[in-house]
């Protein structure tokens with residue numbers, strides 16, 4: 372049987388073209404099967420080897436297949452004889468003899484063609500599947516995607532594939548993404564990409580096709596209580612709490628009470644911004660019940676020449692821009708380590724010193740690793756020698772180096788604050804880009820910004836997480852404010 376197969380291949384391989392073709396097809400076929408087996412067994416997970424398996428081997432295989440008929444064509448021209456005669460020369464008369472279903476040679480070629488078609492289709496499908504895997508997207512262009520890959524793995528979406536947000540469903544989306552992906556691959560190969568990668572990402576699919584497949588607006592109801600724990604930069608790193616009752620409702624047609632009102636079934640909010648980063652709004656338009664538009668204009672820009680006129684419909688990512696690639700705020704990152712005990716809070720001044728160590732201006736990742744260690748060592752071992760703190764100190768250094776590596780990526784020029792989140796109002800960004808008193812309508816109303824519009828407070832920089840639930844005596848200072856905030860919290864339901 373094997374001998375017959377060999378003879379058949381020999382017969383096919385005429386001229387150098389044909390020989391090269393047969394060698395290419397057989398060797399790429401066999402190597403593909405071996406690599407695929409290794410993948411299936413989990414022996415290989417490397418994205419580059421994946422690329423070779425699913426792109427290079429099938430490509431070589433197809434090139435080989437094309438070379439074989441070219442070989443025959445050339446051979447026929449060279450010999451100047453009809454194909455039938457040449458076949459008779461190459462194969463035994465028994466093989467070439469016509470039967471009711473065609474000659475043996477014909478049947479063998481048919482069988483091989485079928486195998487080829489099945490093989491190429493399977494390889495193609497495996498390739499698409501492989502390229503859909505988060506592991507591939509995250510590691511194939513290592514330097515470029517590393518920050519996104521690192522942040523993705525620690526996010527609530529670590530089990531959601533990249534393509535479910537970045538590509539969406541449908542053949543159109545797939546083709547689009549492959550064209551885009553090829554362009555980006557070329558840019559990456561020639562180091563011609565922007566550092567950091569600019570945001571907002573314009574190729575993101577409409578969130579109706581991505582986020583709303585898993586989260587839909589009707590699902591948001593009620594309130595969400597959230598406590599933010601912080602530490603002061605005093606010697607004891609004193610704890611304080613902000614507890615919010617977030618009004619995350621989507622509301623309904625008649626009521627506009629709730630954060631998800633913007634993307635509710637009956638709401639449309641359009642905006643134009645000064646530049647592509649969408650940090651400062653020019654106009655914000657809201658669809659009214661009578662189908663007219665209410666337009667708010669930024670009065671701060673009244674005397675300025677602004678050109679950017681592209682209008683965008685507000686959707687999930689205008690607030691959840693960091694749904695997956697979550698870069699921490701530097702202070703929050705340190706607070707989290709203190710909160711979960713990764714860093715021992717009993718070390719004097721630890722909040723202040725940890726913050727100074729990780730927010731230092733370091734030229735490279737490795738300089739930062741050394742710098743963080745040196746900073747803490749010099750504070751606790753030289754300036755205020757406390758040898759008993761040595762074990763805690765080593766732990767603190769390692770944890771701080773970790774958060775530095777998670778958030779800062781020198782190769783992509785990503786520093787603290789490079790990708791701010793819009794899901795808050797730190798430094799007047801996020802919600803306050805629109806919710807501020809400069810956004811005025813014709814009737815002089817503005818986009819509301821009172822502190823209890825989006826959340827009520829159960830604690831605002833207090834020593835207890837639920838401070839306002841504790842009764843306060845009438846003669847105590849701040850009684851009126853406590854009473855007001857408690858009533859507001861109770862009424863928020």
Ligand code: HEC
Nearest residue numbers: 505508509519523528531532533536570571572692695696
């Ligand atoms: C849950 C949805 C979701 C998943 C899953 C997801 N992303 Fe994103 N990604 C986003 C959103 C939203 C943005 C847009 C940020 C913006 O426009 O400001 C983004 C932005 C990016 C950017 C631009 C740089 C940046 O950090 O904003 C890159 C690169 C990227 N994603 C790569 C990936 C890769 C690689 C994966 C898989 C390992 C992935 N994404 C998985 C939602 C997602």
Ligand code: HEC
Nearest residue numbers: 527528531535536578581582583584585586687688691694
């Ligand atoms: C394939 C399904 C899927 C898609 C698509 C998806 N998510 Fe999620 N999302 C999840 C799951 C699962 C969780 C985690 C729930 C949990 O951990 O309790 C989650 C969690 C979240 C959370 C809560 C995070 C937290 O800290 O608790 C937010 C906000 C969110 N997603 C927003 C988005 C946005 C915005 C998009 C589109 C850019 C999106 N999601 C796309 C499945 C998805």
Ligand code: HEC
Nearest residue numbers: 578582583586588595597617619630631633634686687690
């Ligand atoms: C106006 C800004 C805004 C828009 C637009 C928005 N969200 Fe949110 N979303 C928020 C805020 C604020 C929270 C509460 C954040 C927190 O938990 O800290 C939230 C919470 C969530 C949660 C967690 C809910 C829970 O019960 O814990 C999910 C899931 C979510 N959003 C998904 C979406 C999706 C999907 C869209 C688009 C269809 C969307 N959001 C549009 C601001 C927004």
Ligand code: HEC
Nearest residue numbers: 627628629630642655657690793794795801802805824825
């Ligand atoms: C692109 C502009 C824009 C951004 C960004 C934005 N909003 Fe809004 N928001 C609006 C507009 C416009 C209204 C409706 C104003 C009106 O009443 O005409 C509104 C209404 C609201 C309401 C309902 C107010 C009511 O009258 O009951 C809440 C709650 C709200 N926003 C919360 C948020 C939160 C939280 C964020 C940030 C996470 C945010 N918004 C970000 C434009 C924006």
Ligand code: HEC
Nearest residue numbers: 597599613794795796802806819820821822823824825826
């Ligand atoms: C347009 C909606 C909106 C308005 C108006 C608003 N906030 Fe917020 N605020 C938010 C959102 C969204 C967050 C983030 C919630 C989260 O993730 O838990 C937030 C968070 C906070 C936090 C917690 C921050 C932290 O990290 O501990 C405080 C404190 C706060 N707001 C105070 C205020 C005060 C004071 C005002 C009035 C000047 C105000 N807010 C007005 C939407 C709003």
